[in-house]
Amino acid sequence: MAEEAIKLGGKKKSFFIDKVKELIPDGGNLNLCLTCGACSSGCPATGLEDMDPRKFLRMAALGLDDEITSTPWVWMCSMCQRCIYVCPMKIDIPQLVFYARQSWPREKRPKGIVGSCDMALRNDTCSAMGASEEDFKFVVEDVLEEYQEAQPEFKDMQAPINKEGAEFFLNQNSREPVTEPDEMVPLWKILHLVGADWTYSTKGWAAENYCMFMADEENWKHIVEVKKKAVEDLGCKVWLNTE
Protein backbone atom coordinates (compact mmCIF):
# COMPACT_ATOMS: atom_id res chain seq x y z
CA MET A 1 0.00 0.00 0.00
CA ALA A 2 1.17 3.53 -0.75
CA GLU A 3 2.52 5.38 2.23
CA GLU A 4 1.87 8.89 0.97
CA ALA A 5 -1.18 10.18 -0.79
CA ILE A 6 -0.65 10.26 -4.54
CA LYS A 7 -0.73 13.75 -6.02
CA LEU A 8 -2.34 14.07 -9.39
CA GLY A 9 -0.39 15.66 -12.20
CA GLY A 10 -1.24 19.06 -13.62
CA LYS A 11 -2.86 19.71 -16.99
CA LYS A 12 -1.34 17.71 -19.79
CA LYS A 13 -2.31 17.42 -23.40
CA SER A 14 -1.52 13.82 -24.00
CA PHE A 15 -1.17 11.02 -21.52
CA PHE A 16 1.06 7.99 -21.80
CA ILE A 17 -1.88 5.61 -21.37
CA ASP A 18 -3.73 7.17 -24.32
CA LYS A 19 -0.75 6.67 -26.57
CA VAL A 20 -0.54 3.04 -25.55
CA LYS A 21 -4.25 2.54 -26.17
CA GLU A 22 -3.77 3.72 -29.73
CA LEU A 23 -1.00 1.19 -30.28
CA ILE A 24 -2.59 -2.06 -29.13
CA PRO A 25 -5.67 -4.01 -30.28
CA ASP A 26 -8.88 -2.95 -28.54
CA GLY A 27 -6.77 -0.46 -26.60
CA GLY A 28 -5.72 -3.40 -24.41
CA ASN A 29 -8.98 -2.83 -22.52
CA LEU A 30 -6.96 -0.40 -20.45
CA ASN A 31 -9.96 1.69 -19.42
CA LEU A 32 -12.12 -1.22 -18.27
CA CYS A 33 -10.52 -1.84 -14.87
CA LEU A 34 -12.91 -2.76 -12.05
CA THR A 35 -10.17 -2.29 -9.45
CA CYS A 36 -10.91 -5.76 -8.13
CA GLY A 37 -7.25 -6.51 -7.40
CA ALA A 38 -7.16 -10.01 -8.84
CA CYS A 39 -4.10 -9.04 -10.88
CA SER A 40 -2.13 -7.77 -7.91
CA SER A 41 -3.03 -10.55 -5.52
CA GLY A 42 -1.53 -13.14 -7.86
CA CYS A 43 1.42 -11.16 -9.18
CA PRO A 44 4.81 -12.16 -7.76
CA ALA A 45 6.07 -8.63 -8.48
CA THR A 46 3.49 -7.08 -6.15
CA GLY A 47 5.24 -5.05 -3.46
CA LEU A 48 8.53 -4.61 -5.29
CA GLU A 49 9.37 -0.90 -5.56
CA ASP A 50 6.13 -0.27 -3.67
CA MET A 51 4.26 -1.12 -6.86
CA ASP A 52 1.78 -3.70 -8.12
CA PRO A 53 -0.07 -4.15 -11.44
CA ARG A 54 -3.34 -2.59 -10.34
CA LYS A 55 -1.56 0.42 -8.87
CA PHE A 56 0.54 0.74 -12.02
CA LEU A 57 -2.58 0.75 -14.17
CA ARG A 58 -4.43 3.18 -11.89
CA MET A 59 -1.46 5.55 -11.87
CA ALA A 60 -1.35 5.42 -15.65
CA ALA A 61 -5.09 6.07 -15.81
CA LEU A 62 -4.65 9.07 -13.54
CA GLY A 63 -2.02 10.48 -15.85
CA LEU A 64 0.93 10.08 -13.48
CA ASP A 65 3.19 9.66 -16.46
CA ASP A 66 6.44 10.68 -14.79
CA GLU A 67 6.07 7.96 -12.18
CA ILE A 68 4.95 5.35 -14.70
CA THR A 69 7.82 5.98 -17.05
CA SER A 70 10.51 6.18 -14.40
CA THR A 71 9.79 3.38 -11.94
CA PRO A 72 12.30 0.53 -12.21
CA TRP A 73 9.38 -1.78 -11.43
CA VAL A 74 8.81 -2.13 -15.18
CA TRP A 75 12.00 -4.25 -15.24
CA MET A 76 10.72 -6.33 -12.32
CA CYS A 77 7.50 -7.38 -14.01
CA SER A 78 8.40 -10.50 -15.98
CA MET A 79 5.62 -9.89 -18.53
CA CYS A 80 4.30 -13.32 -17.63
CA GLN A 81 0.69 -12.30 -18.41
CA ARG A 82 -0.82 -14.01 -15.40
CA CYS A 83 -2.57 -10.75 -14.57
CA ILE A 84 -4.33 -10.83 -17.96
CA TYR A 85 -5.29 -14.45 -17.44
CA VAL A 86 -7.03 -13.76 -14.12
CA CYS A 87 -8.43 -10.33 -14.98
CA PRO A 88 -12.21 -10.34 -15.52
CA MET A 89 -11.75 -7.63 -18.15
CA LYS A 90 -8.62 -9.12 -19.77
CA ILE A 91 -6.68 -5.93 -19.33
CA ASP A 92 -3.24 -5.98 -20.93
CA ILE A 93 -1.06 -4.56 -18.18
CA PRO A 94 2.19 -6.13 -19.44
CA GLN A 95 1.78 -4.28 -22.74
CA LEU A 96 1.60 -1.07 -20.76
CA VAL A 97 4.76 -2.18 -18.97
CA PHE A 98 6.38 -2.87 -22.35
CA TYR A 99 5.77 0.68 -23.56
CA ALA A 100 6.88 2.09 -20.23
CA ARG A 101 10.17 0.20 -20.74
CA GLN A 102 10.36 1.72 -24.18
CA SER A 103 10.04 5.21 -22.76
CA TRP A 104 13.38 4.80 -20.94
CA PRO A 105 16.36 6.32 -22.76
CA ARG A 106 18.38 3.48 -24.24
CA GLU A 107 21.44 4.24 -22.10
CA LYS A 108 19.37 4.05 -18.91
CA ARG A 109 17.82 0.65 -19.64
CA PRO A 110 19.41 -2.34 -17.85
CA LYS A 111 22.94 -2.80 -19.19
CA GLY A 112 22.69 -6.59 -19.25
CA ILE A 113 19.65 -6.56 -21.50
CA VAL A 114 21.01 -3.81 -23.76
CA GLY A 115 24.34 -5.65 -24.02
CA SER A 116 22.65 -8.94 -24.92
CA CYS A 117 20.54 -7.21 -27.57
CA ASP A 118 23.58 -5.42 -29.04
CA MET A 119 25.57 -8.64 -29.09
CA ALA A 120 22.79 -10.43 -30.96
CA LEU A 121 22.82 -7.70 -33.62
CA ARG A 122 26.51 -8.25 -34.37
CA ASN A 123 26.05 -11.25 -36.61
CA ASP A 124 23.38 -13.34 -38.23
CA THR A 125 23.52 -16.09 -35.63
CA CYS A 126 21.48 -13.76 -33.36
CA SER A 127 23.41 -15.15 -30.40
CA ALA A 128 23.19 -12.91 -27.34
CA MET A 129 26.47 -14.47 -26.23
CA GLY A 130 28.13 -13.50 -29.49
CA ALA A 131 28.82 -17.02 -30.77
CA SER A 132 29.63 -16.93 -34.49
CA GLU A 133 28.45 -19.22 -37.28
CA GLU A 134 31.84 -21.00 -37.29
CA ASP A 135 31.91 -21.41 -33.49
CA PHE A 136 28.47 -22.97 -33.49
CA LYS A 137 29.21 -25.36 -36.35
CA PHE A 138 32.52 -26.38 -34.80
CA VAL A 139 31.02 -27.11 -31.37
CA VAL A 140 28.08 -29.09 -32.75
CA GLU A 141 30.24 -31.20 -35.07
CA ASP A 142 32.89 -31.77 -32.44
CA VAL A 143 30.43 -32.86 -29.76
CA LEU A 144 28.52 -35.07 -32.18
CA GLU A 145 31.65 -36.87 -33.32
CA GLU A 146 32.73 -37.45 -29.74
CA TYR A 147 29.40 -39.04 -28.83
CA GLN A 148 29.16 -41.12 -32.01
CA GLU A 149 32.43 -42.74 -30.98
CA ALA A 150 31.90 -42.98 -27.23
CA GLN A 151 28.35 -44.35 -27.45
CA PRO A 152 28.28 -46.68 -30.49
CA GLU A 153 24.51 -47.20 -30.26
CA PHE A 154 24.37 -43.59 -31.46
CA LYS A 155 27.01 -43.84 -34.20
CA ASP A 156 24.36 -42.92 -36.79
CA MET A 157 22.95 -40.05 -34.81
CA GLN A 158 23.07 -36.73 -36.66
CA ALA A 159 22.96 -33.07 -35.67
CA PRO A 160 22.39 -31.61 -39.12
CA ILE A 161 23.33 -28.04 -39.89
CA ASN A 162 21.79 -26.20 -42.84
CA LYS A 163 19.95 -29.28 -44.07
CA GLU A 164 17.64 -28.10 -46.82
CA GLY A 165 14.04 -29.22 -46.76
CA ALA A 166 14.19 -30.63 -43.22
CA GLU A 167 10.81 -30.75 -41.53
CA PHE A 168 11.90 -29.05 -38.30
CA PHE A 169 14.11 -26.00 -37.95
CA LEU A 170 15.46 -26.12 -34.41
CA ASN A 171 16.75 -23.11 -32.48
CA GLN A 172 19.18 -23.56 -29.63
CA ASN A 173 19.74 -21.33 -26.62
CA SER A 174 23.30 -19.96 -26.72
CA ARG A 175 24.02 -21.25 -23.26
CA GLU A 176 24.51 -24.85 -24.42
CA PRO A 177 26.97 -24.45 -27.29
CA VAL A 178 28.86 -21.75 -25.40
CA THR A 179 29.01 -23.06 -21.83
CA GLU A 180 27.66 -26.61 -21.52
CA PRO A 181 27.68 -28.40 -24.90
CA ASP A 182 27.03 -31.85 -23.38
CA GLU A 183 23.53 -30.64 -22.55
CA MET A 184 22.65 -30.60 -26.27
CA VAL A 185 23.15 -34.34 -26.54
CA PRO A 186 20.06 -35.66 -24.71
CA LEU A 187 17.90 -33.58 -27.05
CA TRP A 188 19.69 -34.97 -30.12
CA LYS A 189 19.24 -38.49 -28.83
CA ILE A 190 15.50 -38.02 -28.43
CA LEU A 191 15.20 -36.54 -31.93
CA HIS A 192 17.28 -39.42 -33.30
CA LEU A 193 15.19 -42.10 -31.60
CA VAL A 194 11.88 -40.67 -32.80
CA GLY A 195 13.29 -40.32 -36.32
CA ALA A 196 12.71 -36.59 -36.56
CA ASP A 197 13.84 -34.87 -39.74
CA TRP A 198 15.38 -31.74 -38.26
CA THR A 199 18.16 -29.24 -38.72
CA TYR A 200 20.07 -26.46 -37.06
CA SER A 201 21.13 -23.48 -39.13
CA THR A 202 24.35 -21.48 -38.96
CA LYS A 203 22.25 -18.35 -39.42
CA GLY A 204 19.59 -17.50 -36.87
CA TRP A 205 20.23 -20.53 -34.64
CA ALA A 206 20.11 -18.70 -31.32
CA ALA A 207 16.76 -18.96 -29.56
CA GLU A 208 16.98 -15.88 -27.36
CA ASN A 209 15.84 -12.36 -28.27
CA TYR A 210 16.78 -9.74 -25.69
CA CYS A 211 15.85 -6.87 -28.00
CA MET A 212 12.25 -7.84 -27.30
CA PHE A 213 12.79 -7.59 -23.55
CA MET A 214 14.37 -4.17 -23.85
CA ALA A 215 11.33 -3.06 -25.87
CA ASP A 216 13.46 -2.16 -28.88
CA GLU A 217 10.89 -2.81 -31.59
CA GLU A 218 13.11 -2.15 -34.57
CA ASN A 219 15.86 -4.52 -33.51
CA TRP A 220 13.46 -7.09 -32.11
CA LYS A 221 11.85 -7.18 -35.54
CA HIS A 222 15.24 -7.37 -37.23
CA ILE A 223 16.20 -10.44 -35.19
CA VAL A 224 12.92 -12.20 -35.89
CA GLU A 225 13.35 -11.44 -39.58
CA VAL A 226 16.88 -12.84 -39.72
CA LYS A 227 15.63 -16.07 -38.13
CA LYS A 228 12.56 -16.24 -40.33
CA LYS A 229 14.71 -15.84 -43.41
CA ALA A 230 16.97 -18.66 -42.25
CA VAL A 231 13.95 -20.94 -41.85
CA GLU A 232 12.63 -19.99 -45.27
CA ASP A 233 15.99 -20.29 -47.02
CA LEU A 234 16.25 -23.89 -45.84
CA GLY A 235 12.63 -24.57 -46.79
CA CYS A 236 11.73 -26.02 -43.37
CA LYS A 237 8.09 -26.60 -42.51
CA VAL A 238 8.13 -26.13 -38.73
CA TRP A 239 10.19 -23.67 -36.75
CA LEU A 240 10.86 -24.95 -33.24
CA ASN A 241 11.99 -22.27 -30.86
CA THR A 242 12.98 -23.87 -27.58
CA GLU A 243 12.78 -20.66 -25.61
Added chain:
Amino acid sequence: MQDPCQLVRKSFGDPVAEDLRFVVKSVVGEENFVDMTPNKSNNFCCGGGGGYLQSGYPEARRQYGKTKLEQILATKADYCITPCHNCHAQIHDLSDHFEAGYHTVHLWTLICLSLGILGPNEREYLGDDLKEVDVFHPESSNF
Protein backbone atom coordinates in the same frame (compact mmCIF):
# COMPACT_ATOMS: atom_id res chain seq x y z
CA MET B 1 7.14 -29.35 -12.79
CA GLN B 2 7.22 -25.70 -13.75
CA ASP B 3 4.75 -24.85 -16.53
CA PRO B 4 6.70 -22.35 -18.63
CA CYS B 5 4.58 -19.18 -19.04
CA GLN B 6 5.77 -18.77 -22.60
CA LEU B 7 4.87 -22.28 -23.68
CA VAL B 8 1.67 -22.73 -21.68
CA ARG B 9 -0.21 -19.54 -20.77
CA LYS B 10 1.15 -17.40 -23.59
CA SER B 11 1.19 -19.94 -26.45
CA PHE B 12 -0.62 -23.28 -26.37
CA GLY B 13 -2.64 -23.21 -23.16
CA ASP B 14 -3.73 -26.11 -20.97
CA PRO B 15 -3.59 -28.81 -23.68
CA VAL B 16 0.20 -28.53 -23.90
CA ALA B 17 0.38 -28.56 -20.10
CA GLU B 18 -1.54 -31.84 -20.17
CA ASP B 19 0.89 -33.21 -22.77
CA LEU B 20 3.80 -32.23 -20.54
CA ARG B 21 2.23 -34.07 -17.61
CA PHE B 22 1.68 -37.15 -19.77
CA VAL B 23 5.38 -37.18 -20.69
CA VAL B 24 6.60 -36.44 -17.17
CA LYS B 25 4.40 -39.09 -15.56
CA SER B 26 5.46 -41.66 -18.17
CA VAL B 27 9.08 -40.87 -17.38
CA VAL B 28 9.11 -40.62 -13.58
CA GLY B 29 6.04 -42.73 -12.75
CA GLU B 30 2.65 -41.35 -11.81
CA GLU B 31 3.27 -41.92 -8.09
CA ASN B 32 6.40 -39.76 -8.16
CA PHE B 33 4.79 -36.71 -9.72
CA VAL B 34 3.49 -33.89 -7.51
CA ASP B 35 1.77 -30.91 -9.07
CA MET B 36 2.12 -27.37 -7.76
CA THR B 37 -0.95 -25.24 -7.14
CA PRO B 38 -1.92 -23.12 -9.02
CA ASN B 39 -0.62 -24.64 -12.24
CA LYS B 40 -0.96 -24.89 -16.02
CA SER B 41 -2.23 -21.62 -17.53
CA ASN B 42 -2.74 -20.23 -14.04
CA ASN B 43 0.80 -20.92 -12.84
CA PHE B 44 3.04 -18.37 -11.19
CA CYS B 45 5.97 -17.16 -13.25
CA CYS B 46 9.31 -18.23 -11.75
CA GLY B 47 10.79 -14.78 -12.27
CA GLY B 48 13.28 -15.74 -14.97
CA GLY B 49 11.27 -14.31 -17.86
CA GLY B 50 11.06 -10.92 -19.52
CA GLY B 51 14.81 -10.40 -19.41
CA TYR B 52 14.92 -10.61 -15.60
CA LEU B 53 18.06 -12.74 -15.53
CA GLN B 54 20.01 -10.02 -17.34
CA SER B 55 18.27 -6.98 -15.90
CA GLY B 56 20.68 -6.32 -13.05
CA TYR B 57 18.05 -6.55 -10.31
CA PRO B 58 19.00 -9.85 -8.67
CA GLU B 59 17.44 -8.99 -5.31
CA ALA B 60 14.09 -8.12 -6.87
CA ARG B 61 14.33 -11.21 -9.05
CA ARG B 62 14.85 -13.47 -6.04
CA GLN B 63 12.14 -11.72 -4.06
CA TYR B 64 9.80 -12.26 -7.00
CA GLY B 65 10.95 -15.90 -7.17
CA LYS B 66 10.00 -16.54 -3.54
CA THR B 67 6.41 -17.14 -4.64
CA LYS B 68 7.66 -19.97 -6.84
CA LEU B 69 10.15 -21.20 -4.25
CA GLU B 70 7.42 -21.62 -1.66
CA GLN B 71 5.25 -23.43 -4.16
CA ILE B 72 8.06 -25.86 -4.97
CA LEU B 73 8.91 -26.43 -1.31
CA ALA B 74 5.25 -27.15 -0.54
CA THR B 75 5.38 -30.15 -2.88
CA LYS B 76 8.33 -31.60 -0.90
CA ALA B 77 9.62 -32.90 -4.24
CA ASP B 78 13.35 -33.62 -4.69
CA TYR B 79 13.40 -32.37 -8.27
CA CYS B 80 11.78 -29.52 -10.12
CA ILE B 81 11.52 -30.17 -13.87
CA THR B 82 11.93 -27.05 -15.97
CA PRO B 83 11.16 -27.42 -19.67
CA CYS B 84 12.38 -23.86 -20.42
CA HIS B 85 15.83 -22.28 -20.23
CA ASN B 86 14.91 -19.21 -18.29
CA CYS B 87 12.91 -21.25 -15.80
CA HIS B 88 15.84 -23.62 -15.41
CA ALA B 89 18.32 -20.85 -14.70
CA GLN B 90 16.03 -19.02 -12.30
CA ILE B 91 14.70 -22.03 -10.36
CA HIS B 92 18.21 -23.44 -10.09
CA ASP B 93 19.42 -20.11 -8.72
CA LEU B 94 16.54 -19.95 -6.23
CA SER B 95 17.44 -23.35 -4.83
CA ASP B 96 21.12 -22.38 -4.58
CA HIS B 97 20.56 -18.96 -3.11
CA PHE B 98 17.94 -19.92 -0.53
CA GLU B 99 19.60 -23.31 0.11
CA ALA B 100 16.32 -25.00 -0.63
CA GLY B 101 17.86 -28.38 -1.39
CA TYR B 102 15.87 -29.42 -4.44
CA HIS B 103 17.47 -30.11 -7.83
CA THR B 104 16.47 -28.45 -11.10
CA VAL B 105 16.49 -30.56 -14.26
CA HIS B 106 15.74 -30.22 -17.94
CA LEU B 107 13.03 -32.51 -19.23
CA TRP B 108 15.40 -34.01 -21.83
CA THR B 109 17.67 -35.25 -19.04
CA LEU B 110 14.89 -37.25 -17.43
CA ILE B 111 13.58 -38.61 -20.73
CA CYS B 112 17.03 -39.97 -21.60
CA LEU B 113 17.58 -41.27 -18.07
CA SER B 114 14.32 -43.20 -18.24
CA LEU B 115 15.35 -44.65 -21.62
CA GLY B 116 18.69 -45.77 -20.19
CA ILE B 117 20.66 -43.65 -22.66
CA LEU B 118 21.96 -40.89 -20.39
CA GLY B 119 25.75 -40.88 -20.39
CA PRO B 120 28.07 -39.83 -17.56
CA ASN B 121 28.66 -36.32 -18.90
CA GLU B 122 25.00 -35.48 -19.39
CA ARG B 123 24.20 -35.48 -15.66
CA GLU B 124 25.24 -32.02 -14.56
CA TYR B 125 21.88 -31.27 -12.97
CA LEU B 126 21.10 -34.61 -11.36
CA GLY B 127 21.51 -34.96 -7.61
CA ASP B 128 23.70 -37.57 -5.92
CA ASP B 129 20.70 -39.90 -5.67
CA LEU B 130 20.52 -40.21 -9.48
CA LYS B 131 24.07 -39.39 -10.61
CA GLU B 132 25.13 -43.05 -10.65
CA VAL B 133 21.83 -44.59 -11.68
CA ASP B 134 21.78 -46.55 -14.93
CA VAL B 135 24.73 -44.74 -16.50
CA PHE B 136 25.01 -45.26 -20.26
CA HIS B 137 28.62 -46.01 -21.26
CA PRO B 138 30.14 -45.10 -17.89
CA GLU B 139 33.61 -45.57 -19.38
CA SER B 140 33.09 -42.46 -21.55
CA SER B 141 33.26 -40.15 -18.54
CA ASN B 142 35.45 -37.05 -18.93
CA PHE B 143 36.36 -37.08 -15.29
